[in-house]
Amino acid sequence: xxxxxxxxxxxxxxxxxxxxxxxxxxxxxxxxxxxxxxxxxxxxxxxxxxxxxxxxxxxxxxxxxxxxxxxxxxxxxxxxxxxxxxxxxxxxxxxxxxxxxxxxxxxxxxxxxxxxxxxxxxxxxxxxxxxxxxxxxxxxxxxxxxxxxxxxxxxxxxxxxxxxxxxxxxxxxxxxxxxxxxxxxxxxxxxxxxxxxxxxxxxxxxxxxxxxxxxxxxxxxxxxxxxxxxxxxxxxxxxxxxxxxxxxxxxxxxxxxxxxxxxxxxxxxxxxxxxxxxxxxxxxxxxxxxxxxxxxxxxxxxxxxxxxxxxxxxxxxxxxxxxxxxxxxxxxxxxxxxxxxxxxxxxxxxx
Amino acid sequence: xxxxxxxxxxxxxxxxxxxxxxxxxxxxxxxxxxxxxxxxxxxxxxxxxxxxxxxxxxxxxxxxxxxxxxxxxxxxxxxxxxxxxxxxxxxxxxxxxxxxxxxxxxxxxxxxxxxxxxxxxxxxxxxxxxxxxxxxxxxxxxxxxxxxxxxxxxxxxxxxxxxxxxxxxxxxxxxxxxxxxxxxxxxxxxxxxxxxxxxxxxxxxxxxxxxxxxxxxxxxxxxxxxxxxxxxxxxxxxxxxxxxxxxxxxxxxxxxxxxxxxxxxxxxxxxxxxxxxxxxxxxxxxxxxxxxxxxxxxxxxxxxxxxxxxxxxxxxxxxxxxxxxxxxxxxxxxxxxxxxxxxxxxxxxxx
Numbered sequence: 001x002x003x004x005x006x007x008x009x010x011x012x013x014x015x016x017x018x019x020x021x022x023x024x025x026x027x028x029x030x031x032x033x034x035x036x037x038x039x040x041x042x043x044x045x046x047x048x049x050x051x052x053x054x055x056x057x058x059x060x061x062x063x064x065x066x067x068x069x070x071x072x073x074x075x076x077x078x079x080x081x082x083x084x085x086x087x088x089x090x091x092x093x094x095x096x097x098x099x100x101x102x103x104x105x106x107x108x109x110x111x112x113x114x115x116x117x118x119x120x121x122x123x124x125x126x127x128x129x130x131x132x133x134x135x136x137x138x139x140x141x142x143x144x145x146x147x148x149x150x151x152x153x154x155x156x157x158x159x160x161x162x163x164x165x166x167x168x169x170x171x172x173x174x175x176x177x178x179x180x181x182x183x184x185x186x187x188x189x190x191x192x193x194x195x196x197x198x199x200x201x202x203x204x205x206x207x208x209x210x211x212x213x214x215x216x217x218x219x220x221x222x223x224x225x226x227x228x229x230x231x232x233x234x235x236x237x238x239x240x241x242x243x244x245x246x247x248x249x250x251x252x253x254x255x256x257x258x259x260x261x262x263x264x265x266x267x268x269x270x271x272x273x274x275x276x277x278x279x280x281x282x283x284x285x286x287x288x289x290x291x292x293x294x295x296x297x298x299x300x301x302x303x304x305x306x307x308x309x310x311x312x313x314x315x316x317x318x319x320x321x322x323x324x325x326x327x328x329x330x331x332x333x334x335x336x337x338x339x340x341x342x343x344x345x346x347x348x349x350x351x
Numbered sequence: 352x353x354x355x356x357x358x359x360x361x362x363x364x365x366x367x368x369x370x371x372x373x374x375x376x377x378x379x380x381x382x383x384x385x386x387x388x389x390x391x392x393x394x395x396x397x398x399x400x401x402x403x404x405x406x407x408x409x410x411x412x413x414x415x416x417x418x419x420x421x422x423x424x425x426x427x428x429x430x431x432x433x434x435x436x437x438x439x440x441x442x443x444x445x446x447x448x449x450x451x452x453x454x455x456x457x458x459x460x461x462x463x464x465x466x467x468x469x470x471x472x473x474x475x476x477x478x479x480x481x482x483x484x485x486x487x488x489x490x491x492x493x494x495x496x497x498x499x500x501x502x503x504x505x506x507x508x509x510x511x512x513x514x515x516x517x518x519x520x521x522x523x524x525x526x527x528x529x530x531x532x533x534x535x536x537x538x539x540x541x542x543x544x545x546x547x548x549x550x551x552x553x554x555x556x557x558x559x560x561x562x563x564x565x566x567x568x569x570x571x572x573x574x575x576x577x578x579x580x581x582x583x584x585x586x587x588x589x590x591x592x593x594x595x596x597x598x599x600x601x602x603x604x605x606x607x608x609x610x611x612x613x614x615x616x617x618x619x620x621x622x623x624x625x626x627x628x629x630x631x632x633x634x635x636x637x638x639x640x641x642x643x644x645x646x647x648x649x650x651x652x653x654x655x656x657x658x659x660x661x662x663x664x665x666x667x668x669x670x671x672x673x674x675x676x677x678x679x680x681x682x683x684x685x686x687x688x689x690x691x692x693x694x695x696x697x698x699x700x701x702x
Contacts, residue, residue, distance in 0.1 A: 274605065
């Protein structure tokens with residue numbers, strides 16, 4: 001399936017990637033389809049389980065569209081989860097309500113036999129169908145972002161078996177058996193390339209790689225497990241789809257984010273909440289990269305003039321640069337939907 | 352109680368604070384008294400509960416001394432917990448085995464009435480007695496580090512009621528009612544000053560302020576809740592005890608750590624695991640500060656030549672600077688004690 005170049009050209013969201021600073025900047029929000037929206041909660045209840053929602057194209061497309069209908073964001077992001085990749089590889093994944101994901105942990109190179117890259121397409125098929133359906137149903141001017149978890153972050157869940165504050169099990173395996181752990185990473189790199197390639201073929205016009213736990217690694221390990229796998233994914237996708245930009249989101253990378261941009265070749269860099277706006281402005285000036293960020297999701301919960309002031313600060317600092325407005329992390333469930341409306345209005349009005 | 356200046360002068364640990372780079376550098380490890388040591392587990396069982404251990408001078412002194420006997424670290428650190436401060440203020444604190452701390456959360460300015468700064472000395476008394484006992488029992492050449500949690504980090508637990516990955520409740524309160532939240536911070540600043548003042552009077556010759564969750568805040572909030580309270584504590588202690596150095600450990604602060612050093616006036620800066628060694632070397636060159644860090648605690652679990660190589664890298668980069676060897680975060684329970692012995696030997700041998 002090929003994109004209609006005419007309609008793609010009309011999408012404001014892509015302009016920063018074509019070298020053009022937009023005023024006001026394009027806006028979308030990480031986890032914009034989510035529990036803070038009553039219509040999302042209703043659809044999720046109908047789906048009966050989180051993974052069911054991800055794998056039912058009609059429902060996944062519906063929740064992807066909900067925030068577009070409400071707020072008219074410049075981009076929709078495929079509703080899915082970074083753990084569909086281990087699920088597709090054959091690792092048992094479940095979501096415990098209120099507790100997060102649970103996986104049967106993979107702790108060493110022998111456990112890798114439980115993974116079967118050959119079977120992933122069967123599991124991914126409904127996700128790709130969701131993308132195709134979305135490209136049909138979205139307004140022509142709205143971009144569609146596909147995504148995957150970065151190999152490092154996905155591996156931390158696969159090895160730990162759940163979320164953790166220090167990703168200890170994955171980090172330990174990586175220290176104890178670098179070669180074995182790199183086989184897991186290789187599987188994730190290859191699977192992610194194929195997963196993203198088919199998202200683009202189905203209609204995604206931008207991709208984001210979420211590396212939520214990039215910040216837990218010392219520099220040499222960061223190079224090995226964050227930078228190198230991301231670079232490999234980026235390069236393969238450039239060969240396959242030279243016009244589709246890739247945004248990296250190495251959360252918590254701090255000053256290493258500049259190195260990450262230079263070495264991976266990502267076209268966009270997502271800045272997290274802790275990145276000071278003046279750093280967001282100055283750090284990437286010498287890099288050929290679009291900057292995306294970084295309002296604190298909790299300030300979006302609080303709302304009011306405090307939020308307005310911070311939004312204005314970010315907008316005025318980033319004015320004239322190739323910039324996309326976003327949060328510094330995902331929307332949290334307790335966000336009042338009216339605060340999102342206020343934010344979008346503020347950004348669109350400009351300063 | 353006044354320190355014997357003669358013996359204090361003999362302590363290598365303090366030399367970097369007197370302007371002298373040591374070769375090999377002094378070494379101690381965060382959480383060096385802890386569950387990785389069988390003798391600690393035995394004493395903890397005897398104590399019956401974690402807070403009992405903190406409040407029983409004989410036992411708290413015993414576990415503080417255990418790693419000194421085994422490894423001869425240049426400094427001992429008082430065995431206690433950052434949550435003795437809310438406990439002393441009257442907030443109910445308990446430790447659930449394997450799950451971490453639980454507190455009856457304080458969520459708004461009205462809840463502050465439950466805190467009573469006037470009663471803290473009664474709870475702190477056994478901690479100060481532990482310090483006095485330690486100063487008697489420690490070898491004269493071993494420094495004794497007192498500590499407290501930074502107001503921000505302690506507040507995150509007080510408001511959330513438990514550990515959390517995003518400190519959402521404290522951050523939300525701070526956004527929604529800056530004045531009310533700053534009253535909580537003020538209480539913590541005042542209580543911490545008195546708590547630390549008395550630790551020094553009892554015999555501590557250095558202090559560390561642990562700000563584990565400093566990294567979750569955007570820059571303006573970081574200034575308000577991390578930098579400013581730490582500066583106030585530092586300044587008061589300088590008036591009270593001009594010769595006692597204070598080390599700040601703003602974990603996750605990234606590039607803001609340089610700003611933190613300049614603005615708080617701390618004498619030492621603890622660098623976390625994610626700080627690249629070349630940053631540890633270069634970032635603080637223009638600051639009058641001792642650098643401390645930053646081996647990955649998980650590399651200490653893995654051990655072997657990989658650990659040796661990283662230790663050598665840190666030592667050779669930091670050679671000639673005022674430096675204290677430490678980890679980038681606390682020792683984890685699964686650390687083999689023999690790896691700690693290997694580390695100490697490696698550092699003492701030099702490169």
